[in-house]
Amino acid sequence: MDERKQAIYTPAGGPPAGARPSLEILIEIGEPGIFSLLEAFYVRLAESRIQHFFPTGESEMVAASQKSAAFFVQLLGGRPLFSQHFGPPQMRRRHFPFEIDAAARQEWLDCFAETLKDAMAAGTFPAAHEPSFSAFLESFSSWMVNVAPD
Numbered sequence: 001m002d003e004r005k006q007a008i009y010t011p012a013g014g015p016p017a018g019a020r021p022s023l024e025i026l027i028e029i030g031e032p033g034i035f036s037l038l039e040a041f042y043v044r045l046a047e048s049r050i051q052h053f054f055p056t057g058e059s060e061m062v063a064a065s066q067k068s069a070a071f072f073v074q075l076l077g078g079r080p081l082f083s084q085h086f087g088p089p090q091m092r093r094r095h096f097p098f099e100i101d102a103a104a105r106q107e108w109l110d111c112f113a114e115t116l117k118d119a120m121a122a123g124t125f126p127a128a129h130e131p132s133f134s135a136f137l138e139s140f141s142s143w144m145v146n147v148a149p150d
């Protein structure tokens with residue numbers, strides 16, 4: 001799987017065991033709401049400091065966002081869209097091809113925070129559930145880091 005020369009760093013403590021975000025998010029905004037949210041997130045990623053990790057074409061980015069949306073629908077207690085289409089989530093392993101350090105993770109989190117801010121302002125994400133959703137992102141994203149700190 002790993003084609004990198006350097007050893008892959010594993011964050012101490014193993015996978016985070018934090019709470020999942022509230023299932024009510026999916027009930028409130030539905031699968032289309034999750035897909036729109038992730039599409040907006042990928043638009044931000046395409047303009048971010050970590051854009052080099054991602055595909056360049058607009059339709060490729062939409063396709064990539066749909067893959068992530070499938071994961072979030074599943075995470076939120078909806079249909080197991082990710083597993084059905086792409087197999088076992090194994091998220092950390094799926095991120096091995098990208099050298100994700102603490103700064104890359106922070107940029108990813110900042111893009112998501114801005115996306116959620118816009119969505120709440122537009123009334124397309126329930127503000128009451130932003131804390132649990134962001135807490136999940138904060139915790140789970142630490143497990144995607146695979147480059148050791150300096």
Ligand code: HEM
Pocket residue numbers: 050053054055064067068069071086091094095098100104105108109136137138140141144
């Ligand atoms: C809460 C944490 C995260 C979740 C839930 C998540 C979710 C996902 C999912 C579901 C995929 C598709 C996997 C596949 O290709 O089979 C993906 C791909 C990807 N993720 Fe993440 N991710 C997280 C954190 C991060 C972070 C911190 C970064 C980088 C800074 C990152 C960068 C990428 C990249 C570059 C791809 C491949 C995009 C593509 O070409 O399709 N992810 N992520």
